[in-house]
Amino acid sequence: MYNQNGNVPFSWANVQRSQNSDLLEPENEPTSSSSSQAFNYTERTIAIEHAPYNYYGRYQERPANPVHSGVPVQDLSHRPMVNDLHGLVPVPNWDAYSPHTATQQATAAVQSLEQVHHPTHNVQYHPYHMPHAQAPAWPYYNHPYPDYPQHTRRNSTPPNYPNSDSSEVTVGKAKPPYVIKACASCKASHVACDPGRPCQRCIRLGKTDTCVDATRKKRGRPKNSTKSQQQQATSSMTDSTGSSSAETTPLHKAANRDLPDQLLELSQILGEYEVSSGEQTPAEYPNMLGHSLGRVSSPPASVERRVTPLSPSAVLRSYAMDGHSSIRKQKSLPSSFSARRGSSTSPNSSPKRRHSHRSTFEAAQTNIQPVMLQHHQSVQYPGAQHRPTGQPFKFQDTSFIDVHGSTQTRISLAHTYSTASSAPSRAIHPLSSQFTYTDSDQEIENQNMHHNR
């Protein structure tokens, strides 16, 4: 249940487990110190002035928080919540703060709420999530998961739960985690906001009247995005013979077909790769697999035609990046990938970080097999040719057929490239193993020289 840092990684599976486990049975929790009678969960003592953050790193403003139903926020807000589909349930023993700071009034209020709404449940509900409880403006707003873990981003060290034998929790150089909603001014200025309205920055700048929550667009994957993408890709692509694709097939379904059909469908689904017909070696496309694998030799005689995908980064450069740099890399990697991020050209990119990328790259060299395609002359990177200048676009689910040796293996270029000025990191995912590949700065430089030649 705990990761190597001793933290409980957030997942709904863990939430569900916790609901069925003794996490909701405070009396079964190991106690490192005394328990609060009011809440019956294990406390950890912590100096308030040193610990303005809860277990997940969410900022807890200690003094003078709004009081709701007689419940001071600072006394109750620090408990991590799990969602039991009925309400947010505080998880005992995850606390960074002492419940002894709860007032008698708070105790009575919570007990009253629990009795009214869940008299038979042996769980404890956060009062702000009780049906009739009016949520304070902060720290919870109406956010459904107010304690969604965030300490992975901010340098807010959670307590060394569960193995901490110290009653003192070291928070270190913790910074306030993200606010749930930034104000319009802070958002526009790309600066940190705080939950107050007006926020401290607006107060300082005298913009108190205009300090309102920034409007937020709907997040999440759009409805029918895949379908529409496929339709768009299909309508804009032709194969080398000039024939239009008559139908679309999802990549994962195409992968189960016979090879020629699969390739045909891939050619319809994917976009245009750069094609070399045998006299060209991968070294002429220095950023892609051939070069990255250190492979410059001729293909096996059995391979009639080699298709060398142009480096996504090279493609990006070729599409008139005009300085608009809101173009970014896709972040998330498939779970089977080693999680790694980063642009090696970022001004913040440290040599150490680049070294890390390089190490992975070199490790990948030993594993990746040459990538070639048969029966297949022209494929497109979806949408590339129609991409408006300066707008982000992405390569995704790009597949290759590895016909090196006797086996045929589908290899997916598993990730999305949409960066204008940074070197894209990339992940290449064969079905049978996993590895990643990332450009180094030097490689990018070489590509630039090659491209400008």
Next chain:
DNA sequence: GCTATCGGAAGCTAAACGTA
């Protein structure tokens, strides 16, 4: 020193997708 600007890293959400 203060403030504004902004590129982009890191994180969040929810629909689509995969799988048992």
Next chain:
DNA sequence: ACGTTTAGCTTCCGATAGCA
């Protein structure tokens, strides 16, 4: 049904520049 993936959004760090 449920877990995973992923598109598209968010916040805000940190570099840089302008100004008094």
